[in-house]
Amino acid sequence: MELTLLRARKDLWFLSFHCFDRYLKLTFFRGQSLDPIPPEPSKSGDTRYFHIHEGEDFEAQLVDWVVQASKLPGERL
Known part of the structure; x- marks a missing residue:
């Protein structure tokens, strides 16, 4: 499993994804x-x-x- 995060601004994230055998799970x-x-x-x-x-x-x-999420406040993880 791999976790990747997309960053809105420094240290703020709006999306991540996990790769599984049968599907890709996007987390907004x-x-x-x-x-x-x-x-x-x-x-x-x-x-x-x-x-x-x-x-x-x-x-x-x-x-x-992704366009919508990138305009929202990000999460500090």
Whole structure:
């Protein structure tokens, strides 16, 4: 498993992802603020997940979410 974070500003993060055998799990730290809200819930209040499986058409939605998320306040990890 690999964890990668995308940074909004120095020491502030808006997205991470984990690589698993069967899918890629994207973590949007302020996912409840995105439109539409990513489909997978989290135990953490504002965090939402999006799972990408091979062969799925996800690119347009992912670009939109990344643009939106990069404009929100980041998380200090």
